Amino acid sequence: MKTMKHIGRIKNTGDKVVVVFRTIPGESNQALVLQPATLPDAYHDSLMSVLESDQGQDSYEFGEIMFIRNFPDGRPMLTTMEKSGRLQKLPTDKIVMTPTPSSEIPLDQLNLAIAQQKNCTVDDLCTFVSGGPKTLDSTPSTPVDFITENSPVSSTETNVLTDKDLARSYRSQADAMYKEAARLRKQADELDPPQKKVLKSKETADA
Numbered sequence: 278m279k280t281m282k283h284i285g286r287i288k289n290t291g292d293k294v295v296v297v298f299r300t301i302p303g304e305s306n307q308a309l310v311l312q313p314a315t316l317p318d319a320y321h322d323s324l325m326s327v328l329e330s331d332q333g334q335d336s337y338e339f340g341e342i343m344f345i346r347n348f349p350d351g352r353p354m355l356t357t358m359e360k361s362g363r364l365q366k367l368p369t370d371k372i373v374m375t376p377t378p379s380s381e382i383p384l385d386q387l388n389l390a391i392a393q394q395k396n397c398t399v400d401d402l403c404t405f406v407s408g409g410p411k412t413l414d415s416t417p418s419t420p421v422d423f424i425t426e427n428s429p430v431s432s433t434e435t436n437v438l439t440d441k442d443l444a445r446s447y448r449s450q451a452d453a454m455y456k457e458a459a460r461l462r463k464q465a466d467e468l469d470p471p472q473k474k475v476l477k478s479k480e481t482a483d484a
Contacts, residue, residue, distance in 0.1 A: 283328055283339040285310070285374040285384060287367065294372065295328060297340040297355070297364060299388055302403045308372055308384060309340065311363045323348050338406050 283296050287310075294310040301307045313321050327333050327346050336342045343355035358364050369385040376382075392399045 280376040281329070282334050282376065283336075284376070285372050288371045288373055288383075294365075294367075295324070295339060296372065296374070296384065297343060297358070298338050298403075298406070299369070299384060299391075300399065300402045301366065304366075305388070305399045305402065306369055306385070307366050308369050309364050310367055310372065311358055311365065315363070319349055324354065327354070341407060 285294050285296055286292060287294060292312055293314060295313055296308055296310050298309040301309060313324060316324065324343075327342060328339060333339060333342050340355055343358070344353070346354050348354055348357060369388060370383060372384040373381045374384055374387055388399050388402060392402055395402070395405065397404075
């Protein structure tokens with residue numbers, strides 16, 4: 278049975294959530310989540326496709342991938358979810374991670390296990406996050422009207438990242454692409470091992 282990272286449910290309601298960040302800087306007992314069922318179909322399908330991809334599953338935090346990926350209308354995933362108020366801050370002990378339909382683990386216990394693996398405190402887990410902003414305000418600062426894939430998007434709507442944000446994004450994309458290229462190269466070599474080059478002897482070369 279395939280495991281799926283970044284998926285869970287809210288304890289008291291059972292609502293499915295995507296865990297964007299398992300901890301928040303300065304609030305390690307809080308997580309940022311969003312409820313995919315509340316999204317318009319185009320946004321929902323695009324978000325879940327990214328989450329289920331190799332890049333999404335390999336990411337330490339799903340928010341790192343949302344930071345560098347766009348919705349079909351061109352809007353940055355993470356920024357759009359933040360500004361539309363779709364990101365919820367919830368206590369980690371109120372979230373249950375469901376890596377498979379038959380297994381689950383409370384998020385606060387998962388965070389503790391990850392901290393033990395990394396030989397750090399739960400408060401320090403946020404320092405391992407790369408590519409995304411250091412903090413996020415889950416309260417919408419500007420309302421965002423969701424638009425369809427064919428609707429125009431103005432430059433002021435999409436140009437929301439600073440130069441430093443873009444630089445971090447490009448570095449994160451480069452790292453992810455390098456990792457993906459290495460993985461594909463390994464798979465290709467397993468399917469069709471490369472021919473080993475045989476060096477000709479000096480006598481043969483001189484003939």
